[in-house]
Amino acid sequence: MSNERFKNPITESAPVRWALIAAVLAFLALFVLTPLVIVFTEAFSKGWEEYILALQEPDAVKAIRLTLLVAAIAVPANLLFGLAASWAIAKFEFRGKSFLITLIDLPFSVSPVISGLVYVLLFGANSVLGPILKSHGLQIVFAVPGIVLATIFVTFPFVARELIPLMQDQGTGDEEAAISLGANGWQAFWYVTVPNIKWALLYGVLLCNARAMGEFGAVSVVSGHIRGLTNTMPLHVEILYNDYNVVGAFAVASLLALLALLTLVLRTILETRYGSELSAGQKH
Amino acid sequence: MEIRVEKIRKEFDLYPALHDVSLKIESGELIALLGPSGSGKTTLLRLIAGLEQPTQGRIFFGNEDASYRSVQERNVGFVFQHYALFRHMSVLDNVAFGLKVRPKGQRPPKAEIRRRALELLEMVQLNGLEKRFPSQLSGGQRQRVALARAMAIEPKVLLLDEPFGALDAKVRKELRRWLRDFHDRTGHTTVFVTHDQEEALELADRVVVMSQGKIEQVGSSDDVYDRPNSPFVFSFIGESASLPVKVEGGVVHFHGAPTGLTAQRDGEARLFFRPQDVSLIEEGPGMTGPVTSSRRLAGTRIAEIELGSPEKPCHVEVEVPLEASASNGSILSFRPTRWKLFY
Ligand SMILES: Nc1ncnc2c1ncn2[C@@H]1O[C@H](COP(=O)(O)OP(=O)(O)O)[C@@H](O)[C@H]1O
Numbered sequence A: 001m002s003n004e005r006f007k008n009p010i011t012e013s014a015p016v017r018w019a020l021i022a023a024v025l026a027f028l029a030l031f032v033l034t035p036l037v038i039v040f041t042e043a044f045s046k047g048w049e050e051y052i053l054a055l056q057e058p059d060a061v062k063a064i065r066l067t068l069l070v071a072a073i074a075v076p077a078n079l080l081f082g083l084a085a086s087w088a089i090a091k092f093e094f095r096g097k098s099f100l101i102t103l104i105d106l107p108f109s110v111s112p113v114i115s116g117l118v119y120v121l122l123f124g125a126n127s128v129l130g131p132i133l134k135s136h137g138l139q140i141v142f143a144v145p146g147i148v149l150a151t152i153f154v155t156f157p158f159v160a161r162e163l164i165p166l167m168q169d170q171g172t173g174d175e176e177a178a179i180s181l182g183a184n185g186w187q188a189f190w191y192v193t194v195p196n197i198k199w200a201l202l203y204g205v206l207l208c209n210a211r212a213m214g215e216f217g218a219v220s221v222v223s224g225h226i227r228g229l230t231n232t233m234p235l236h237v238e239i240l241y242n243d244y245n246v247v248g249a250f251a252v253a254s255l256l257a258l259l260a261l262l263t264l265v266l267r268t269i270l271e272t273r274y275g276s277e278l279s280a281g282q283k284h
Numbered sequence B: 001m002e003i004r005v006e007k008i009r010k011e012f013d014l015y016p017a018l019h020d021v022s023l024k025i026e027s028g029e030l031i032a033l034l035g036p037s038g039s040g041k042t043t044l045l046r047l048i049a050g051l052e053q054p055t056q057g058r059i060f061f062g063n064e065d066a067s068y069r070s071v072q073e074r075n076v077g078f079v080f081q082h083y084a085l086f087r088h089m090s091v092l093d094n095v096a097f098g099l100k101v102r103p104k105g106q107r108p109p110k111a112e113i114r115r116r117a118l119e120l121l122e123m124v125q126l127n128g129l130e131k132r133f134p135s136q137l138s139g140g141q142r143q144r145v146a147l148a149r150a151m152a153i154e155p156k157v158l159l160l161d162e163p164f165g166a167l168d169a170k171v172r173k174e175l176r177r178w179l180r181d182f183h184d185r186t187g188h189t190t191v192f193v194t195h196d197q198e199e200a201l202e203l204a205d206r207v208v209v210m211s212q213g214k215i216e217q218v219g220s221s222d223d224v225y226d227r228p229n230s231p232f233v234f235s236f237i238g239e240s241a242s243l244p245v246k247v248e249g250g251v252v253h254f255h256g257a258p259t260g261l262t263a264q265r266d267g268e269a270r271l272f273f274r275p276q277d278v279s280l281i282e283e284g285p286g287m288t289g290p291v292t293s294s295r296r297l298a299g300t301r302i303a304e305i306e307l308g309s310p311e312k313p314c315h316v317e318v319e320v321p322l323e324a325s326a327s328n329g330s331i332l333s334f335r336p337t338r339w340k341l342f343y
């Protein structure tokens, strides 16, 4: 910037630069900022009290609780699954490894609605398993277990996808060093593997959590929309909106928006502070 | 501790990386595994450490069969090629790791662990650097941290994979001498891997020359340099020249002409000699050809001579006295003074 006469070969001229930046900003304002602002202005359109009341409404509280419950099950489950899968893929050689990697990506390529339908076909009343489940008094579809299963399915690639490239990059050298120094498998994992991947793991968990709480499609299919029972926050927002309860809908939506903002901030912090330790995970 | 490797075979996906390797390493010895890349040096070292399982064969530590003992039970100090330091731990924590992970009954108290780790750092001359992280150290310092870390578990055997491979030439030479001193002071049985013959010859009590998953020769530096037992060892260690020859009636012939060398056994063979082991001759049988290039090498001159027919020339390098005229095109005759035939 200092030497005006020296032109950096990969830098465009100033007007082009400004035009590009302006275009990006306008785009972001239109598609990201405006909706965000609308969510909050609508939520507060009748004042603070209405906002608080809307969030204290029993069905809303139940939806929030259910969402937290689902995330509290799905995220740890996928944390464990993601760790196990990336450990196996990165540290061992076995047949069908590339097939397993493809399989992990499956939820990204399948429409969430389809994944939800699969669960309905598998566990619903008219399915093969339906009568068996019924005779044992187990209700999966149109109940909490179905929602949890669908959420786990939709969110399982997040942690694994962050960890696999990083762990492949790191290889098994550190673990071998640890066991040659007398550490057992658990100690090697806990003292060496986990610290090497902790930031990528946290990053993956954040993304997984944001998606788990916000998932609509798959959950919508398996939930059955029973108010106060099987409605998660995104589903509840839809119901309230269809009931013309604008403040209620946007109040709940504002919580989801806050979650998104929080995730974004944490992501940014992680990326700026531990970018190098995440880097292998960012290459995909 | 004495180590015996008995008829070890190691296959990776059915492709053998080691065939039938046997080796006896004496207690307190400093031994080098020397060979080109891919010859199986690292594999042999990892088998001794227990980081790989042999497909066949056994490994003894002293009189005990250690073949099926786990890495942890073997208690060997292993220094990895790229050190494999724990990047999120300080130098002190790296060195203390082996003591910290001991089972409860055998684990020294915290203060003792710290004291021992500091002592080890002093031994490798890294006092004052204990709070640093591996990324804040130079290559040579990392190398010594790796060594101190391996020593912390009080191993009886020290295994080092290309310990100087990643260092620049000067640091390499310093550390080489340092490792020799260190070995003499501590008296560990030490095995190190290298592809650098100078390093192996200078440092080791005995050198194990490996090629394509086999041991070619085991011996002192003098043995492998002066008495190589195979064409591979002859050409791998030091400079050498080789020529296809035929022994007829006890006389070695090259390109149909007698060379003035004699041998017991008739037949086709390859003649090996070193550039410095030749004498220039004025007359009599020998090898004669034009000089194709020459270069000055410190106190001597090396001349490349073209032998054989112009259609199928053989080029050999020989050392010539500085005062000899060895300009391009001049004709030189020579005869090897020390040489070996491989049939
Ligand atoms: N984990 C492995 N999987 C498959 N092949 C291997 C493995 N480790 C070594 N090899 C093969 O075994 C041979 C010997 O390798 P190595 O012992 O590393 O040689 P060096 O250390 O002498 O360079 C090589 O051909 C190498 O490709």
Ligand SMILES: [Mg+2]
Binding pocket: B041, B042, B043
């Ligand atoms: Mg090697």
